[in-house]
Amino acid sequence: MSYYSKIIGTGKGLPEKIMTNKEFESFIETSDEWIRTRTGISQRHIANTEKGESTLSLARLASLNALEKAAISAQDIDLIIVGTVTPESVMPTTANSLQRDLGAVNAFSFDLQAACSGFLYGLSIADQYIRSGTIKTALVVGAETLSTLVDWQNRSTCVLFGDAAGAAILTRSEDRSHSILSTRVYSDGTRGDLLKIPHGYAACPPWRADYSPSEHKIKMQGSEIFKLAVRNMIDASMKVLEDNHLKIEEVDFFIFHQANIRIIEMCVKTLNVPANKTWLNVDKYGNTSAATLPICLDEAWRAGAIKSGDKVLMTTFGGGITWGATLIQL
Numbered sequence: 001m002s003y004y005s006k007i008i009g010t011g012k013g014l015p016e017k018i019m020t021n022k023e024f025e026s027f028i029e030t031s032d033e034w035i036r037t038r039t040g041i042s043q044r045h046i047a048n049t050e051k052g053e054s055t056l057s058l059a060r061l062a063s064l065n066a067l068e069k070a071a072i073s074a075q076d077i078d079l080i081i082v083g084t085v086t087p088e089s090v091m092p093t094t095a096n097s098l099q100r101d102l103g104a105v106n107a108f109s110f111d112l113q114a115a116c117s118g119f120l121y122g123l124s125i126a127d128q129y130i131r132s133g134t135i136k137t138a139l140v141v142g143a144e145t146l147s148t149l150v151d152w153q154n155r156s157t158c159v160l161f162g163d164a165a166g167a168a169i170l171t172r173s174e175d176r177s178h179s180i181l182s183t184r185v186y187s188d189g190t191r192g193d194l195l196k197i198p199h200g201y202a203a204c205p206p207w208r209a210d211y212s213p214s215e216h217k218i219k220m221q222g223s224e225i226f227k228l229a230v231r232n233m234i235d236a237s238m239k240v241l242e243d244n245h246l247k248i249e250e251v252d253f254f255i256f257h258q259a260n261i262r263i264i265e266m267c268v269k270t271l272n273v274p275a276n277k278t279w280l281n282v283d284k285y286g287n288t289s290a291a292t293l294p295i296c297l298d299e300a301w302r303a304g305a306i307k308s309g310d311k312v313l314m315t316t317f318g319g320g321i322t323w324g325a326t327l328i329q330l
């Protein structure tokens with residue numbers, strides 16, 4: 001008997017506070033017009049840590065929404081994966097704290113670091129556990145508070161990111177026609193310098209004399225990343241289509257990592273995707289890293305833009321560098 005993973009619920013979690021482009025004008029040399037035309041971003045949500053908003057609280061919100069949509073209880077979950085580069089704490093992992101908060105007493109849980117590809121990597125791992133028959137139900141979350149990792153004086157990066165979480169619940173099914181059809185994930189450490197946060201604990205612990213807080217912030221070579229993001233998301237998308245012997249026109253909907261509207265537009269143009277077959281929210285949220293794909297999936301599904309039986313192609317690209325694509329049939 002063959003097992004497949006069916007997506008039965010999705011959810012999102014956003015901080016309350018909205019920060020508009022205009023607000024940047026008071027502390028860096030930029031303008032609403034520059035940010036909108038170069039990135040497509042108009043605003044982003046920023047976590048208020050004083051009000052208890054954090055990677056964990058956003059992950060919790062997204063997970064509770066997904067549990068409600070899936071109509072299952074937290075005790076039904078066997079595995080929790082949280083894709084994040086901004087974990088609540090190093091230990092316990094965000095996933096372990098989430099397991100505690102949800103009361104998911106039957107789940108084992110871990111964090112996964114693959115930058116913006118964290119959700120897609122997590123999906124591929126959960127899918128393997130389900131297909132092998134090891135587990136029945138998994139919760140996969142992408143959750144970030146990148147506002148804690150941006151250099152607020154660096155105009156090339158601080159305007160790009162936002163805080164949010166997205167979640168999906170997968171469960172075992174014997175029906176391939178409502179499942180994750182295939183996933184491809186990739187990494188290339190030789191290009192890691194193009195988008196990085198240099199200081200972890202091992203490279204330079206914060207108590208060392210030569211520790212520099214600026215090395216704990218996002219550093220990016222924007223134009224190189226731009227080109228690689230387009231090329232790699234297109235390549236990964238073509239690979240999953242080949243794996244399933246499908247043509248672009250046979251796919252019902254496309255979800256691209258929401259980093260920059262111009263990156264998405266180039267992918268859409270190159271792949272020849274009709275505009276009404278994609279979901280865009282980078283204008284509202286900015287780049288929320290591992291959270292962008294599950295949030296788009298959630299919004300498109302709840303809005304009726306995608307429905308049961310639709311073939312949905314999702315693709316992502318992230319720092320380090322990592323990328324991938326998945327084809328699901330809802």
Ligand code: ACO
Pocket residue numbers: 029030031034035038039115116155156157159160195220221222223225226229259260263287289317318319
């Ligand atoms: N406001 C005003 N001017 C700015 C700003 C800003 N916020 N940021 C940069 N500039 C300036 C630069 O300083 C530069 O000025 P100079 O010519 O005097 O040196 C000028 O604008 C042009 O800079 P470029 O970097 O060439 O601008 P570009 O058109 O490439 O746009 C951007 C920059 C938006 C960052 C673009 O490169 C980009 O989107 N790259 C991909 C970034 C991205 O999406 N990263 C995340 C993907 S991976 C992931 O999600 C983790």
